[in-house]
Amino acid sequence: MPSELIVPPLFSPIPPAIHPRHACIDAGTTAWAEHFEIGSPELRGRLVRHDIGTFSARILPDGREEVILLLSDFVLWLFGVDDGYCEEGELGHLPGELAGVLHRLTRVAQTPHTLMLDDDTLAAGLRDLRARVDRYGTPDQAARWVDALREYFFSVVWEAGHRREGSVPGLNDYTLMRLYDGATSVVLPMLEMGHGYELQAYERTSPAVRAAAEMASFIITWDNDILSDHKERHAAGYHLNVLRVLESEHGLTADEALDLAIAQRDRVMCLFMRLYKHLTRVGSPQLRQYVASLTHFIRAAQDWGISSVRYTTPENPASIPTGFTDTPTDDSPEPLQIPAISWWWEVLPEEATPPPMATGRHGLTLREPKQRWSHAR
Incomplete structure (x- = not known):
């Protein structure tokens, strides 16, 4: 049995914030999943208990x-694909075959009336x-x-390659x-739709706004990996998350x-909040709404991660927190030494960047992880 980590x-x-109609939204998604028969009956029965409507609210x-x-x-449909095809199905170990299925679903998303996958319930849900x-x-x-859905599909095929090889x-x-x-980028257009505006291309594609969206994705997925590690370690078969990557x-x-x-996620969160304040100060009303929605997206994933039975797994209780802290473990303004994202630290104007520090507030660097105060074996 793997040792149990205590997540602080x-x-x-x-x-936190939530739409007042969250219970009705959750019930509506349950009805939608049943109508389109998303996933197997067993998978669908699990998904409708995960409070996905509350998460979206x-x-x-x-x-x-x-x-x-x-x-x-x-979101429920995405879990139908991710859990049904990638995590639990045979296709999750067959990247070539998985790519073929996902390409056909991409075509349905592009051209819903195409004569393809007419008897597939996931395709029917996607058309709707x-x-x-x-x-x-x-x-x-x-x-x-x-386009974002295609990016998501491409990335899960990459993951299937690692799953096949272990x-x-x-x-x-x-x-x-x-x-x-993490399928976070597929949600971004819906942040605009939810408030009835369209962000101007010159703002959405600017390095600062792109960085803000990517930071939100990083925080959400790192949090997801941290909070779901116990579930994955106790499950049968291959798992992949940031803790396993860092161990390796x-x-x-x-x-x-x-x-x-x-x-790492604390350092990015501190940078994101500095960038959020800067963009709120200089952006258009639409951009201010967009970056505010990014903050709601981050906090929504956090609240969902510590409360949904998808992660709290009553049959296998985990030592995950029930609340949050207002103090980061690392607030250094120095970039993380991860080339794919180190450019994020270049988008803030100099006046919005605090003086450089050698390390974070607790001396944390990429090469010198500190010992945590408590853990269970």
Whole structure:
């Protein structure tokens, strides 16, 4: 039996928020999943208990209810693909065959009326999702949603290659692919749809705004890895998350890897908050709404991660926190030594960047993970 890690409260300077109709949204997603028969009956029965509607209501706490329901249905659909095809199905070990299936689903998303996968329930659900994306979004938002879905599909095929080989990627490759295989980028167009605006291309594609979106993805996926590690370690078969990558990359124990992963996400969280304040100060009203939605997305994933039965697993209780702390373990303004993301630290103007420090507040660096105060074996 693997040793059990004790995850301390994670740093979160973002207040919680939730749409008042979250219970109705959750019920609506349950009905949608049953109508389209998403996944096997056993998988669908698990997914509808995961409070996905509540999660989506936290992402868009003051957004349009119909778009929150669309987002909730889409997140459940993504889990139908990820859990059903990639994590639990045979295709998860067959990257070539998985790529073929996902390419066909991409075609359905691009051209819903195409004569393809007519008897596939995931394809039927995807056709419905695309119709609603077209209803509530602009043509450009729909195109970006399809492009992001393709990125997600491409990344899970990469993961399937490692699952087939039982291999662990390096930290830089894992960091890059985690920006996509967490499916966070597919949610971004819906942040705009949820408030009925379209972010101007010159703002959305600027390095600072791109960096802010990627930082949000990093924080969300690192938190997900930290909070779901216990579930994955106790499950049968291959698992891949940042703790395993750090153990392999630096020869760390599980406890040391947990400390380092928390330090990394804390450093990025501090940078994100500085960038958020800067963009809120200089951006258009639409950009201010967009970066505010990024903060809601981060906190939504955190609240969901410590409360949903997807992660708390009643049959296998875990030592994960029930709340958050307002103190980071590492607030250094120095870049993480991960080439794929080190450019994030270049986008803030000099006046918005604090003076450089040798290390974080507790001396944490990439090569010197500190011992955590408590752990269980």
